[in-house]
Amino acid sequence: MTTSASAPLRSGALLIGGEHVSVSSGGTHQHIYPGNGRCNATIPLAGGSEVDAAVDSSWDAHRQWTSYPVDRRRDLLMNLADAVRDHFTELTELNVHDFGAPISTAGHSVLTEQFLRYYAGYADKAHGSSTPVSGAFDVNIIEREPYGVVGVIAPWNGPLVVIGAAVAPALAAGNAVILKPSELASLGPLRFGELCLEAGLPPGLVNVLPAGPDGGQALVRHPRIGKIHFTGGQATAQKVLQAAATNLTPVVAELGGKSAFLVFADADLDASATIAAYQGPIVQAGQSCACASRILVQASVYDAFMDKFVAAVHAAKIGDPMQPDVMFGPVVSQDATDRILRIIDATLSERAGELITGGNRLGGDLADGYYIEPTIFGNVDNHSALAQNETFGPVAAVMPFADEADAIRLANDTRYGLNAFIQTSNLKRAHSVARHLQAGSIWVNRHSDIEPQGPYGGYKQSGFGRTGGIEGLHEFLQTKNIRIGMN
Numbered sequence: 001m002t003t004s005a006s007a008p009l010r011s012g013a014l015l016i017g018g019e020h021v022s023v024s025s026g027g028t029h030q031h032i033y034p035g036n037g038r039c040n041a042t043i044p045l046a047g048g049s050e051v052d053a054a055v056d057s058s059w060d061a062h063r064q065w066t067s068y069p070v071d072r073r074r075d076l077l078m079n080l081a082d083a084v085r086d087h088f089t090e091l092t093e094l095n096v097h098d099f100g101a102p103i104s105t106a107g108h109s110v111l112t113e114q115f116l117r118y119y120a121g122y123a124d125k126a127h128g129s130s131t132p133v134s135g136a137f138d139v140n141i142i143e144r145e146p147y148g149v150v151g152v153i154a155p156w157n158g159p160l161v162v163i164g165a166a167v168a169p170a171l172a173a174g175n176a177v178i179l180k181p182s183e184l185a186s187l188g189p190l191r192f193g194e195l196c197l198e199a200g201l202p203p204g205l206v207n208v209l210p211a212g213p214d215g216g217q218a219l220v221r222h223p224r225i226g227k228i229h230f231t232g233g234q235a236t237a238q239k240v241l242q243a244a245a246t247n248l249t250p251v252v253a254e255l256g257g258k259s260a261f262l263v264f265a266d267a268d269l270d271a272s273a274t275i276a277a278y279q280g281p282i283v284q285a286g287q288s289c290a291c292a293s294r295i296l297v298q299a300s301v302y303d304a305f306m307d308k309f310v311a312a313v314h315a316a317k318i319g320d321p322m323q324p325d326v327m328f329g330p331v332v333s334q335d336a337t338d339r340i341l342r343i344i345d346a347t348l349s350e351r352a353g354e355l356i357t358g359g360n361r362l363g364g365d366l367a368d369g370y371y372i373e374p375t376i377f378g379n380v381d382n383h384s385a386l387a388q389n390e391t392f393g394p395v396a397a398v399m400p401f402a403d404e405a406d407a408i409r410l411a412n413d414t415r416y417g418l419n420a421f422i423q424t425s426n427l428k429r430a431h432s433v434a435r436h437l438q439a440g441s442i443w444v445n446r447h448s449d450i451e452p453q454g455p456y457g458g459y460k461q462s463g464f465g466r467t468g469g470i471e472g473l474h475e476f477l478q479t480k481n482i483r484i485g486m487n
């Protein structure tokens with residue numbers, strides 16, 4: 001198959017201290033475009049020596065950044081937001097090249113821009129406070145200070161969102177950032193690094209180091225990194241926490257989920273089916289942390305909902321992600337394809353659910369890409385691997401529940417706690433069920449619209465720390481108490 005994204009794009013280069021570095025100690029990654037399985041870029045990977053150089057340059061940039069008056073920092077972050085807005089098309093296309101997100105849904109830089117504008121507004125407002133103390137005339141000041149240089153480790157499935165959610169508040173708080181994107185998706189982050197320079201940020205304030213696990217470990221273990229902001233999977237988070245223990249470096253962990261989507265009998269079933277289809281197997285082929293992968297439906301409307309849900313899933317056009325009307329594209333890699341097909345096979349062989357639709361890799365014109373049919377299993381056992389593990393692919397597990405208490409029990413019966421969704425026309429029920437769900441974000445009668453004003457993050461094994469809101473800013477500030485004796 002030929003797609004508009006099949007030609008080799010460019011050779012990447014690390015960005016350290018404002019310079020492109022194309023020869024590095026971590027080797028190179030031949031990047032594959034998921035739409036056709038062909039190499040479209042060669043990415044140099046950072047190793048220990050590039051991490052050392054980036055840390056030095058970031059500390060220099062941090063000193064320069066914090067020497068600027070706060071209103072200048074605010075204006076420069078606004079400039080950066082403008083630059084991101086002006087490069088919307090380019091950044092969207094890079095998302096497609098990076099991980100095969102359909103171009104119709106790949107405009108993540110809108111969020112990058114929104115986060116930058118929101119946190120730019122905090123650059124001159126992230127102040128501390130003062131408090132009375134026992135010494136009647138003493139002055140007690142509580143200050144908030146940046147960590148200096150922070151590492152932001154991003155997953156492949158939404159690096160521009162993570163850049164908004166983590167890099168923007170880190171900069172607004174006065175830090176320099178070493179951004180480590182996944183080797184599977186580094187073209188967009190590298191371009192963002194260039195835009196930082198074009199917007200007038202000091203060279204080295206945002207260094208961009210694509211790297212695999214070794215480069216990631218070197219960054220986390222570095223003794224001069226003040227904090228690590230990690231977004232990714234649970235297994236990697238455990239390695240990051242072990243490495244961070246070397247220097248007792250604090251870590252924020254934004255991890256995966258197995259989010260329940262609750263459809264009560266009083267819900268608008270058409271809207272519920274449409275949202276569940278998009279939020280479940282369709283958007284980014286189910287490769288989203290906010291994915292609604294367990295669809296829980298009240299038994300009395302189970303059949304009616306299932307008919308509408310299957311129809312909504314089938315309505316999504318499948319194909320080359322560069323085509324504007326395509327809604328459903330490939331998964332990210334051959335490894336992901338194999339892993340997801342193994343989960344489907346295991347669900348079938350263990351009779352953990354009834355296959356309603358899908359289940360196969362797509363052939364024909366799409367055979368060279370990593371396309372798996374949108375797949376729905378019905379009457380799934382909530383103790384099965386399909387229901388308990390993050391699939392990160394286009395596979396929905398649907399199961400019935402009897403009543404409100406049963407819905408809450410099933411929804412919470414998971415080690416994850418990132419999101420949950422409630423579809424109901426009963427406001428009292430929405431409030432009550434939301435309070436009982438063990439998840440960091442609850443969406444009632446809507447998609448998972450992430451916005452900079454709302455703190456986002458996990459309960460249980462979906463992580464700790466928050467992005468967004470004042471909570472997201474405070475992740476990048478440490479508190480100092482200064483008491484001045486006046487007697």
Ligand code: NAD
Pocket residue numbers: 153154155156157158180181182183211212213214215216217220231232233234235236237239240254255256257288289290390392418457463
């Ligand atoms: P991943 O855990 O494989 O990798 C995440 C990042 O860690 C990548 O940059 C990777 O190169 C790096 N890394 C890998 N091994 C490392 C090591 N030993 N030390 C340091 N860094 C290392 O995750 P992924 O496949 O890139 O992303 C998908 C996962 O991210 C899913 O679980 C998804 O739910 C989660 N996610 C969570 C959120 C959220 O906000 N909670 C957002 C997006 C994605």
